[in-house]
Amino acid sequence: MEDVFFDFEQDPTTNFAFWGQMDPNFQFQNQLDTLLLDCTTVSGQLSPWSSFGSQSVFPDEQLTLTDLDSQSPGHDDGGTEADSSSADEPAEISKRRARRMLAHPPYKIQRHAANIRERKRMLSINSAFEELRCHVPTFPYEKRLSKIDTLRLAIAYIALLREILMSGCDPKSYVDECMKNGYKNQTNAIWNTSDLTARLSWIKWD
DNA sequence: TAGGCCATCTGGTCCT
DNA sequence: AGGACCAGATGGCCTA
Numbered sequence: 001m002e003d004v005f006f007d008f009e010q011d012p013t014t015n016f017a018f019w020g021q022m023d024p025n026f027q028f029q030n031q032l033d034t035l036l037l038d039c040t041t042v043s044g045q046l047s048p049w050s051s052f053g054s055q056s057v058f059p060d061e062q063l064t065l066t067d068l069d070s071q072s073p074g075h076d077d078g079g080t081e082a083d084s085s086s087a088d089e090p091a092e093i094s095k096r097r098a099r100r101m102l103a104h105p106p107y108k109i110q111r112h113a114a115n116i117r118e119r120k121r122m123l124s125i126n127s128a129f130e131e132l133r134c135h136v137p138t139f140p141y142e143k144r145l146s147k148i149d150t151l152r153l154a155i156a157y158i159a160l161l162r163e164i165l166m167s168g169c170d171p172k173s174y175v176d177e178c179m180k181n182g183y184k185n186q187t188n189a190i191w192n193t194s195d196l197t198a199r200l201s202w203i204k205w206d
Numbered sequence: 207t208a209g210g211c212c213a214t215c216t217g218g219t220c221c222t
Numbered sequence: 223a224g225g226a227c228c229a230g231a232t233g234g235c236c237t238a
Contacts, residue, residue: 110224115215117225122213146211 137199156196175200 129147136153138145145153164174179198 111216114217114225118216118227119214121226126213148211 137196139199142199153196160196160200 129150132154133145133150136145136150136157138153164171167174169177
């Protein structure tokens with residue numbers, strides 16, 4: 001886990017992001033989400049393949065996409081490629097031919113629909129991460145947790161909560177005790193890697 | 207400028 | 223057959 005930025009001396013008015021605050025992109029993401037929902041509806045109406053019937057666009061061709069050179073995604077959809085006559089090798093010709101096939105409108109429409117679905121899926125994952133960030137303890141002005149840090153801290157937090165439950169102690173005194181005595185217990189290893197007790201010391205337990 | 211993080215596109219695989 | 227899920231590739235942004 002990378003170092004977590006935290007400076008107790010830091011002026012609260014500085015521009016360090018606090019995870020509890022609204023993500024500056026949140027509003028934009030919501031708008032994008034709405035847009036994607038609309039697009040999904042539209043793309044559902046489009047139904048890329050149905051609009052072209054059940055007949056394959058490539059009746060004679062079984063495209064071997066894995067054989068294609070990995071063109072930089074999103075930068076060459078195949079439609080911009082010049083028909084150079086310099087490459088005579090059959091393999092090269094086959095590749096170019098395949099790229100041209102991929103540039104056919106039905107494929108592009110289906111791909112575009114898949115991209116929209118994928119973006120929507122990632123948005124839902126990200127919103128779940130946002131929700132999770134709100135449930136893990138952080139320092140008051142700690143930098144917004146990355147996804148991987150959020151997951152690791154959540155795991156550590158759950159482990160600590162389980163220990164507190166098993167101990168039957170008061171949570172605050174349990175954390176205080178851990179801070180005082182250090183990490184003698186091997187079972188603490190799971191959660192003490194995240195400075196969790198230090199973070200928890202900032203929680204108002206009442 | 208390098209490295210971390212992230213969004214996006216993409217093709218393959220699995221599932222319904 | 224089509225959608226969900228996944229991982230790789232890529233480029234942009236930000237920070238030390």
